[in-house]
Amino acid sequence: MNKANVIQELKALASEGMPEEPEVAAVAEEAAPEAEEGGKAKKAAPPEPRKNGLLEVDYARRGVHVDVQVAADQVVRAAEIVDAAGMTLEAVTGVDWINDKELEVVYDYAYTGGECFRVVVRARIPRDEANIPTITEVFAGANWHERETFDFFGINFEGHPQLEYLLLPEDCDFHPLLKDFKGC
Amino acid sequence: MAGYFTNILSGTKSLLVGLSITQKEFFKKPVTLQYPWESLEMTPRYRGHIQLIKDPETGSHKCISCGMCQRGCPSNCITIHSEKQEGVKGKVLVKYELDFTKCSLCGQCIENCKPSAIEFSKEYNLASTRKEDFHYDLLKRLKEQK
Amino acid sequence: MSSQALSQNNERFEVNLGPQHPATHGVLRVKLLMDGEYIVDAEPVLGYIHRMHELMGENRTWAQFLPNMGRLDYLSALSYNLGYVELVEKMAGIEVPERAEYIRVITTEMNRISSHLLWFGAFVLDLGGFTPLLYAFTDREEILDLLESVTGARLTYCYYRFGGCYNDVEDEFLSGCLAFIKRLRARMPMYHNLVTKNVILRQRLERVGPVSAEMCRKYGATGPVLRGSGVNYDVRKNEPYSIYPELDFDVPVYHEGDSMARYMVRMDEIEQCMRIIEQAIAKIPSGPVMAEKVPKMIKPEPGDYYHAVEAARGTFSIRAVSDGKNQAYRMKLRSPTFSNLSLFQEASKGMLLADALALMGSLDLVIPEIDR
Amino acid sequence: MDLGINVIEMLLYLVAIIGFAAINAAYLVWVERKGAGHIQRRTGPKEVGPYGLLQPLADGAKLMSKQLIIPAGVDKPLFMVAPLLAMVPAVMIFVTIPFSENLVARDINIGLLVIFAFASVNVLSLLMGGWASRNKYAVISAARAVSQNVAYEIPLLVMTITIVLVSGSLNLREIVFSQAGAFWHWNWLPTNGNFLGPITFIMFFICYLAETNRAPFDLGEAESELIAGFHTEYGSMGFGLFFMGEYANIVIGSALIVILFLGGWYSPFPEVVPFLGSAGVWWFLLKMYLLIWLVVLIRWTFPRVTLWSLLNLSWKILIPFSLFNLLASAGLVKFLG
Structure with a gap:
């Protein structure tokens, strides 16, 4: 597996949506770790939601090597890139950024064939229209992970072969990990 | 072939x-051990439900009712009732409620306790059909031990 | 009856394997579509003991979430404890004293042996052999006694703390571990003679339930399942944490990908665990078991954190999102058997019922960890 | 007058046989549980009576006092008859078994045929029980039991024919008489024209394990696959009868092996050895119980085979071997005897 290749391809993919300023991604690459870690300083003004792009983050501190944010319709292509590199899917999950009125879908990829390499791909979708294409075509194991994410966040994975409740009872009508969930 | x-x-x-x-x-x-007829001695570190330590000097407990155990408990199974009494500095413990049905024996209350007033007991022969039997008042329990 | 009703499809019937069934070791339900004794489709149905640990993680402080780790995989709870405390230490930048690291590794590996021993017994029980289960339990019981003398619990441990361990271990524990290893070494040939070499067992496991490395990759299977398919991947080696880089051990890998390979990986892993423990006991330094500066209230800097450890069943990883408060904003627990089981539906197609259950046993399922 | 004595004799025999079968079946359960306990480093039953000896009685009382539940939707007549069919033929077979030279209820010329005729009813009871339960696991189990019994009855009978050839009789007493003497005269060794004796003996033993649905061939009640198999839906004494029938069949099988291969009531020592050398019923029972112990030990040692390897064993190993064995023995009997 060629790490640099994967990084290059993911970078290209992430910047596809915003071709007008390709330097931004490069700038974010250096500035973002500090920006993230120095979150306290900016407490007064909540930080802007992150722009799409690729960050190479500090592995020792964060536990991942590469952090890519892509547009929702690019997750399948991102999955294809890491699949071609022989990586495996560890998990799919979501995060509810209720203040930004957005949901984030997070894909964790890892390389199991040798030296450790972890890539996290994330995509943000609006909360009230939570649709994102499924990656089950690429990684069959995403099936259950996506169903679980649907359980907890109500995210609709378009094209999923069997988007039913997996862990929650089949007749429940709530999504417990949404931040506005108030118990049932 | x-x-x-x-x-x-x-x-x-x-x-x-x-x-x-x-x-x-x-x-x-x-x-195997034939349980009702024979039984094992629990190891010194065995974690039974918590209990108040008897202070050999005063013959009473060392709890200062600060409520750190109650705040640190992940399962909200400790409730402390204390009151101001005349002539005594600080608050006095009147009831130490432990709901053992919720306790996961993590030991955070014992770690949080500044005056080291509580410890794990060695009780393991606990069985009942009613869950009220596991709502203990540790202060009462300490007094009964006397 | 019309001729259509007499067609082949009419011979198929559905069987509910579980939620209460001797082979599912808990409350897993598998919806089987059978054609005689052959499985046409097997769909696992999860969630019977779902407890929403991830939501609890968002509602409790970092320290308060610790006891939950013992309730995920009750058979190797210490690996999960380890994964979580290491994550929080990474977030808060806590340095762990060396002695504590050694104690953590010794107890985790003891726990891994006990987990593999129980799996061994339960697996042979699935195959119809009752006695090896109780032999394995006799050995496992000694591990539990040893761990109880240190942690105070027998199964749902809550022993590690951010920055160290709850208490120090005595020399009796260390010598007890060595004595146990000596005993288990002497017992292993007995297990191999009684079970591994048994012709009936070999017939039931060899070439049964093959899982290819590619299938493991697509489904994200890890741990002994992956290593039984010829992939040399162990988080302890590939992504070292704690003091594992200082210890010398091998990662057993088998290339057949059948149930026997997974069986052999676990049996060999027991031996490797013993090697690790011996080395760790020989090297253990003296000193404190708790870091001196552990903040009372842990408030990690905002952002994502990820940490993976090798649990007895595969890669257990946690993704925590912090927003700077003393509670997690999001706590994702990635459990290994969830992914391992997800390949069962594809892998079991066309298998005989008995073989499919052998395959399921060889995946080493712990349901509370799948359902979380 | 003769008739009256005959009838009384017959009744006495009947009572004795039912008693023998019931006590053996009940105490086999105790032996199995106690044996399993000690094999697994436990103690087994020990609370009811000394060494748990009254445990079978307690179990029986419990089973009999339980409510007989007939699930909705079962085929009621078949459901009720099946457990009886498991137990009654087992008792009937005891009628023909010679425990010693004179201790036999009915000395029938075609005793061997009678045994096999009744023994084959057993599979019918499993099939009926499984089918009538209207439970998918029970039906799978019944189907397994039938295919297993069909597959194993063939080598079993072929091997029996070999023994009949070398003994020259279908009468069980005659077969034992033909092995008179110390252990090297018995059929399990290459004597009497059957030069493949040991192999016949081992194969017969395997077939007998499979015929009685004992581990490692207990596919019908593979608990990790089929819960309890054909008796999943049975409780109370219905289950009790299946259970007793299974153990009675083990006793019968062991007795049959003792008769066919292990010289019946003859002592393994030559007659010149004082005391131990004399033949008698005790030798018969000793051999029988040793065999039963072997069966128990096997159950608690081996994992279960799968259906295909079970059938492979029968069709690929046992049937060719037994046919070859039969031909060879027939040739030897023809040319030497």
Whole structure:
């Protein structure tokens, strides 16, 4: 597996949506770790939601090597890139950024064939229209992970072969990990 | 064809070896403990439900009712009732409620306790059909121990 | 009856394997579509003991979430404890004293042996052999006694703390571990003679339930399942944490990908665990078991944190999102058997019922960890 | 007058046989549990009576006092008859078994045929029980039991024919008489024209394990696959009868092996050895119980085979071997005897 290749391809993919300023991604690459870690300083003004792009983050501190944010319709292509590199899917999950009125879908990829390499791909979708294409075509194991994410966040994975409740009872009508969930 | 016969032979041998092992074990002494008649001594670190430590000097507990155990508890199973009493500095513990049905024996209350007033007990013979039986008042329990 | 009703499909019937069934070791339900004894489709149905640990993680402080780790995989709870405390230490930048690291490794590996021993017994029980289960339990019981003398619990441990361990271990524990290893070493040939070499067991496991490395990759299977398919991947080696880089051990890998390979990986892993423990006991330094500066209230800097450890069943990883408060904003627990089981539906197609159950046993399922 | 004595004799025999079968079946359960306990380093039953000896009685009382539940939707007549069919033929077979030279209820010329005729009813009871339960696991189990019994009855009978050839009789007493003497005269060794004696003996033993649905061939009640198999839906004494029938069949099988291969009531020592050398019923029972112990030991040692390897064993190993064995023995009997 060629790490640099994967990084290059993911970078290209992430910047596809915003071709007008390709330097931004490069700038974010250096500035973002500090920006993230120095979150306290900016407490007064909540930080802007992150722009799409690729960050190479500090592995020792964060536990991942590469952090890519892509547009929702690019997750399948991102999955294809890491699949071609022989990586495996560890998990799919979501995060509810209720203040930004957005949901984030997070894909964790890892390389199991040798030296450790972890890539996290994330995509943000609006909360009230939570649709994102499924990656089950690429990684069959995403099936259950996506169903679980649907359980907890109500995210609709378009094209999923069997988007039913997996862990929650089949007749429940709530999504417990949404931040506005108030118990049932 | 030779493989056919050697397979049968080696297979039969493995079965006989297995039989001899179980037959040998048959003559060994049982390792189980006949519970109601015999029972084990709990190790010093065994975690039973918490209890108040009796202070050998005063014959009472060391709790200062600060409520750190209650705040640190992940399962909200500790409730402390204390009151101001005349002539005594600070608050006085009147009731130490422990709902053992919710306790996960993590030990955070004991770690949080500044005056080291609580410890794990060695109680393990606990069984009941009613969950109210596991709502303890540790202060009462301490007094009954006297 | 029309001729259509007499067609082949009419022979198929559905069987509910579980939620209460001797082979599912808990409350897993598998919806089987059978054609005689052959499985046409097997769909696992999860969630019977779902407890929403991830939501609890968002509602409790970092320290308060610790006891939950013992309730995920009750058979190797210490690996999960380890994964979580290491994550929080990474977030808060806590340095752990060396002695504590050694104690953590010794107890985690003891726990891994106990987990593999129980799996061994339960697996042979699935195959119809009752006695090895109780032999394995006799050995496992000694591990539990040893761990109880240190942690105070027998199964749902809550022993590690951010920055160290709850208490120090005595020399009796260390010598007890060595004595146990000596005993288990002497017992291993007995297990191999009684079970591994048994012709009936070999017939039931060899070439049964093959799982290819590619299938493991697509489904994200890890741990002994992956190593039984010929992939040399162990988080302890590939992504070292704690003091594992200082210890010398091998990662057993088998290339057949059948149930026997997974069986052999676990049996060999027991031996490797013993090697690790011996080395760790020989090297253990003296000193404190708790870091001196552990903040009372842990408030990690905002952002994502990820940490993976090798649990007895595969890669257990946690993704925590912090927003700078003393509670997690999001706590994702990635449990290994969830992914391992997800390949069962594809892998079991066309298998005989008995073989499919052998395959399921060889995946080493712990349901509370799948359902979380 | 003769008729009256005959009837009384017959009744006495009947009572004795039912008693023998019931006590053996009940105490076999105790032996199995106690044996399993000690094999697994436990103690087994020990609370009811000394060494748990009254445990079978307690179990029986419990089973009999339980409510007989007939699930909705079962085929009621078949459901009720099946457990009886498991137990009654087992008792009937005891009628023909010679425990010693004179201790036999009915000395029938075609005793061997009678045994096999009744023994084959057993599979019918499993099939009926499984089918009538209207439970998918029970039906799978019944289907397994039938295919297993069909597959194993063939080598079993072929091997029996071999023994009949070398003994020259279908009468069980005659077969034992033909092995008179110390252990090297018995059929399990290459004597009496059957030069493949030991192999016949081992194969017969395997077939007998499979015929009685004992581990490692207990596919019908593979608990990790089929819960309890054909008796999943049975409780109370219905289950009790299946259970007793299974153990009675083990006793019968062991007795049959003792008769066919292990010289019946003859002592393994030559007659010149004082005391031990004399033949008698005790030798018969001793051999029988040793065999039963072997069966128990096997159950608690081996994992279960799968259906295909079970059938492979029968069709690929046992049937060719037994046919070859039969031909060879027939040739030897023809040319030497």
